[in-house]
Amino acid sequence: MKDNxxxxxxxxxxRLLAWYGRCGRDLPWRQTRDPYRIWLSEVMLQQTxxxxxxxxxxxxxxxxxDVNELAAATVxxxxxxxxxxxxxxxxxxxxxxxxxxxxxPGGRFPxxxxxxxxxxxxxxxTAGAILSIAFDKKAPILDGNVRRVLIRLYAVDEPPRAAxxxxxxxxxAEELTSAERPHDYAQAIMDLGATVCTPxxxxxxxxxxxxxxxxxxxxxxxxxxxxxPRKAVPLVRQVAxxxxxxxxxxxxxxxxxxxxxxxxxxxxxEVTDGxxxxxxxxxxxxxxxxxxxxYELGQVGHAYSHFRLEVAVFQVAVTDHLAVGQVAEGQxxxxxxxxxxxxxxxxxxxxxxxxxxxxxx
Ligand code: SF4
Numbered sequence: 012m013k014d015n016x017x018x019x020x021x022x023x024x025x026r027l028l029a030w031y032g033r034c035g036r037d038l039p040w041r042q043t044r045d046p047y048r049i050w051l052s053e054v055m056l057q058q059t060x061x062x063x064x065x066x067x068x069x070x071x072x073x074x075x076x077d078v079n080e081l082a083a084a085t086v087x088x089x090x091x092x093x094x095x096x097x098x099x100x101x102x103x104x105x106x107x108x109x110x111x112x113x114x115x116p117g118g119r120f121p122x123x124x125x126x127x128x129x130x131x132x133x134x135x136x137t138a139g140a141i142l143s144i145a146f147d148k149k150a151p152i153l154d155g156n157v158r159r160v161l162i163r164l165y166a167v168d169e170p171p172r173a174a175x176x177x178x179x180x181x182x183x184a185e186e187l188t189s190a191e192r193p194h195d196y197a198q199a200i201m202d203l204g205a206t207v208c209t210p211x212x213x214x215x216x217x218x219x220x221x222x223x224x225x226x227x228x229x230x231x232x233x234x235x236x237x238x239x240p241r242k243a244v245p246l247v248r249q250v251a252x253x254x255x256x257x258x259x260x261x262x263x264x265x266x267x268x269x270x271x272x273x274x275x276x277x278x279x280x281e282v283t284d285g286x287x288x289x290x291x292x293x294x295x296x297x298x299x300x301x302x303x304x305x306y307e308l309g310q311v312g313h314a315y316s317h318f319r320l321e322v323a324v325f326q327v328a329v330t331d332h333l334a335v336g337q338v339a340e341g342q343x344x345x346x347x348x349x350x351x352x353x354x355x356x357x358x359x360x361x362x363x364x365x366x367x368x369x370x371x372x
Contacts, residue, residue, distance in 0.1 A: 012179035016165055018223045023164070024189040024196055030219035031199030036061075036206065039068055041198065046120040046145035047078045053140045054105055054132060057154075058098045061205065067096055078120070081109040090273045094356035099271060104132025122146045135181075143188070143197040151184035152197050156204025161187075162236040163208060166225035171236040244314075249322045250292040251279040251364045253308070254301060256329040259346035261299075262355065266342065274358040277365070279322065288323035296327065303327040308367050313360035320360055324367050 035041075038061065040052035051071060055064045071092055075081040081089070086106045093102035108130040112118060121127050122145075127138035135153070142150035153161075161180050162171055169176050189196035207214050213232050215221050226232045254261040254277070262275045278299055282291040292305050308324045347355065357365060 012167070012169070012175050014165065014179070014183065016223075016225065020186040023187050023220060023223065024192075026219040026223075027199040027203060028189065028192060028195055031195055031202060034202070034206070035195075035198060036202055039065060044145050044147075046122075046141055047081075048072065049145040050120075050133075050137075050141050051105070053137045053144075054101050055096065057101060057137065059096055063096070067093070078109050078112050079118070081106060082113040086267065087273055091356045094274070097359060099274060099358075101132060103272060107131040108133065120145075122148065124150060140197055140201075143193040147192075147194040149188055149190045149193045151181060151188050152201070153180055153184050154201065156201050156208075157184060158204075159210065159236060160200060160204045160208045160220075163213065163226035163232055164220060164224050166229055166231060166235065168231065168235065168237060170239050172239045245318045247318050247320050248282040248288070249279050249320060250282055250288050250295060251277045251322050251324050251361065252292060252295055252299075252305075253277055253324065253326045253364070253368055254299075254303070254329050255326065256346060259348050260352060261329075261344060261346055262352070262357070263342045263344040265358070271358045273356075275355050276358055276361040279361075282323070289325075292323070292325045301327070301329050303329045311360065311363040311367055313363060322360060322364060324364050326368065 038052075040048055043049070052064070052068055055068055055071075074092055075084060075089075084106070086103060089102050089106045090099060093099060096102075111130060112120065121130070122142065124135075124138050124142060127133050127141055128135060133141070136157075137154075139150035139152040140154070142148040143152065158171065158180060161167070161183050162176075165179075165183060167176055167179065187196075187200075203218070203220070207218050208220075211233070215224070215227050215232055218224065218227075221227055224232070226235050252261075260277070262277055264275050265271050265273060267273050278295060280291060280295045280298075282288055289305060289307065292307075296302065296305065305325045305327055308326050311322050311324060313320045313322070352365060
């Protein structure tokens with residue numbers, strides 16, 4: 012990849028900083044230099060928008076005011092507070108990193124790139140954000156917003172995740188970052204991506220970089236970044252059972268390791284190739300040592316990053332059952348009334364399963 016830009020890096024930083032002074036957003040994590048709070052906000056923002064993050068951020072800090080309180084909690088408590096934000100590995104990594112930090116002699120928060128990147132869940136861009144925002148150190152950032160701005164600024168007309176593009180963008184991010192005001196620069200370029208150079212319909216008219224931007228000159232602003240060629244996403248079919256007994260429903264907790272660890276769900280299992288969903292549901296009922304008539308409620312879909320899930324949902328009024336311990340299969344299981352289910356940390360796909368009962372059409 013070649014840098015065909017005709018402008019000086021310092022010009023970009025100067026324009027961004029002037030714009031940030033006029034238009035920067037006032038966000039809760041902007042009122043602090045506490046690295047714990049900056050870290051928390053950056054992790055929450057990794058795959059989630061600002062409006063969704065704000066209430067989670069505030070609740071989280073009310074419960075875990077500092078890294079010691081976070082480390083002292085159980086991973087279950089952390090996941091419960093995270094429920095609904097998605098990408099739960101972020102919560103588990105946050106907790107694991109907090110435990111690692113408090114175990115260090117002195118318990119100080121690292122202000123070095125390599126030390127930060129050695130913590131679970133902190134990649135180069137998050138480490139760069141913590142260093143620049145909390146410690147005012149020059150460190151490049153390449154989160155989704157910054158990536159989009161740079162791809163347009165340099166008119167990168169190639170698949171955005173290609174290794175050559177990745178290398179090119181990190182080099183440009185490094186060059187552009189202000190050495191004098193890294194704290195403000197980091198927030199300025201993130202804000203520009205979030206509010207002006209948006210994924211659809213970038214508002215180039217008000218952009219401080221418009222006269223430098225190569226995508227704008229080439230009429231490509233709305234077309235870049237190009238779409239990354241998609242790999243075929245496999246489909247996984249499941250059945251889930253809404254088992255009802257005396258107004259209560261059976262839920263079980265997922266193991267603490269692996270996907271959606273520690274979250275709750277209704278009993279479910281995969282449907283094998285060619286198997287009717289009703290047959291898989293009957294097998295699952297038998298595995299649980301329960302009996303009752305299966306009534307098919309409908310189907311829900313849920314997209315994960317590496318597969319698509321299709322869940323056929325069956326309701327069963329349980330007529331015969333054994334003790335809870337015998338349906339648990341080694342995982343904690345509970346019969347809960349609907350009022351408690353509303354509070355439970357169900358994972359996203361099974362929130363949809365539960366919603367189906369309220370609106371079966
Ligand atoms: S001019 Fe338009 S495309 Fe270029 S950086 Fe600004 S908003 Fe983005």
